Amino acid sequence: MRDLLERLPLDPANLEATASAVAAAVDQLTKDANITKLEQHLSGRLKEMLGPRLAIEPALGFASSKPDELIRSVRLFVDTARRRGISETSLGSANVIYLGLLLEALSQQRLDEQFVATLVAVEEPEAHLHVSLQRHLFGYLLRSGTSLILTTHSPHIAAVAPIRSFIVLRATGSGTVGASTAALPVTDEQAQDLERYIDISRAEVLFASAVILVEGLAELYVLPALAAAAEFDLDAYGIVVASAHGTDFKPYRALLGPSGLNTPHVVITDGDATPDQLNRREAGLRRGANLHPDAARRTTLVDAVRQLPPYEAADYHNQRGPLVRELQALGIFVGAQTLETDLCLLFGDEIMQAFEELNDNPGAVEDVHRGVANEQSLSPNLEIRATMLGRIAALGKGRFAQRLAAHxxxxxxxxxxxxxxxxSDTTQEVDTHALRRLGTESYLLLALNNISLQVRGTPLLPALARDEGTNEPQEADA
Structure with a gap:
């Protein structure tokens, strides 16, 4: 602030007049008998302390009467009545005021052509600021016209940043590594979609150690619950389950891939194997095949999906299996049909319990019970399946998934x-081979297993060691 005042500068005549007024006010104040008394007492004490060689004559006042020193006495208040100083406001407000003064000083220096260019670096401007103010402040900094480097842990600030402006730093065993989105391989339209997605999702994926991409709300509830059942706390390891709010995963794979943030991630998508209303089969495998990074193999995979026999054919699973496993090797996990039906074999009881807690209509309950039993059979009846899914949809898939997740x-x-x-030995590792034997819901567990290996360095359900003294199972060291 002092630099700004001296740079302007102030009108000399006005400064001289103010100095005279200050001097008169100081004289008036010092005429108070108690002021004089305090000065005398202090003077006497100092003479006794210092002796005659360092004589000091103290005088009380509230400002210098020298015009060129008046500027140093100017204080900044945060109200028009000049009653509240900087020390009486919040730390966040004080930080913003300081930043404003700094930017104003830089602006004046640019006007005086003291700089060829300006680079402003701001560390964590969100400190002690309300969420809405964080976003507003960052928006202002982006519009300030200067080159800007900003470090932040705030997803609220990151949520409104341009998608190609991110640099993410991560600590590794060999030092800090960085990833940039400057060369993100997406179209301008996809970049705009990603910016809106980052804003809505509050930028969690930018700060994640790993990401599980899913289609919708139901998976957002079920995947963390499934991990919790395996004693795998996703939050503790910084793993985010992020919904693409649809089935177009390509822009998100680009954002998280090696040309973007380079964040470990997997994709989980419904299989949609049976024909839909437009008689399209294997929509999930087609989605997965179209995410293959190699164009030639991508075309071959799509053709292979088209040539799969019908869902009810005897050789269907033998032909579909290799395609599913190839995509899993790329981090793309495709289900059999849809989340609710795929969970029936392993969590049929939980599905029925969750539904009964939300709907006690006997007919509806019976439809869901029949539907669960139908999915546990070798050849599910598609009409019974549709009826069960209709009952769940009537409740709301998100609401049902939330209750199911609790179970x-x-x-x-x-x-x-x-x-x-x-x-028989529950202490041994449940490995990838064993998980693949499960059937329909194996893809969910395999996806979690993949993420666990990347982040924890151990499988989802590692082998347990036994304490020789108690014979109780203990987690084995990684």
Whole structure:
């Protein structure tokens, strides 16, 4: 502030007149008898302390009467009545005021042509600021016209930043590594879509150690619950389950891929194997095939999906399996039909319990019970399936998934899997090969297993060691 005042500068005549007025006011103040008394007492004490060689004659006042020193006495207040100083406002407000003064000083220096260019670096401007003010402040900084480097842990600031402006730094065993979105391989329209997505999702994926991309709200509830049942706390490891709010995963793969943030991630999508209303089959496999990074193989995979036999054919699963596994090797996990039906084999009881808690209509409950049993058979009836899905949709898939997640999170997944798979020793690792034997819901567990290996360095359900003293299972070291 002092630099700004001296740079203007102030009108010399007005400064001289103000100095005279200040001097008169100081004289008036010092005529108070108690002021004089305090000065005398202080003077006497100092003479005794210092002796005659360092004589000091203290005088009380509130400002210098020298015109060129008046500027140094100017204070900044945060109200028009000049009653509240900077020390009486919040730390966040004080930080913003300081930043405003700094930017104003830079502006004046540019006007005086003292700079060829200006680079402003701001560290964590969100400190002590309300969320809406964080976003507003960052918007202002973006419009300020100067080159800007801004470090932040605030997803609210990151949410309104241009999609190609991010640099993400990560600590690794060999030092800090960075990834940039400057050369993100997306069209301008896709970039705009990503910016809107980042804004709506509050930029969680930018700060994630790993990301699980899913289609919608139901998976947002079920995946963390499924991980919790395996004692895998996604939040503790910085893993985010992010909904693409649809089935177009390509822009999100680009954002998280090696040409973008280079964040470990997987894609989970419905299989939609049976014909839809337009008689299209295997929509999930087609989506996965179109995400293949190699164009030639992408075309070959799409053709292979088209040539799959009908869902009810005897050789269907044998032909579909290799395509599913190839996509899984790329981090793309395709289900059989849809989330609710795919969960029936392993979590049929939980599905029925969740539905009954939300709808006690006997007919509706019976339709869901029949639907669960139908999915657990070798050849599901598509009409029974449609009826069950219709009952769940009537409740709201998100609402149902939320209640189902509460049940899934409380089960002992290791014991449940070992029972279904016929594994007698529950302390051994439930590996990828074992998970693939499950059937329809294996893709969800395989996706979590993939993320666990990338982030924790251990499978989803690692082998357990036993404490020799108690014979109780203990987690093995990674």
């Amino acid at each position: 899934i999170s409380r089960i002992d997944l290791r014991t449940r899997l070992c029972t279904v798979l016929g594994i």
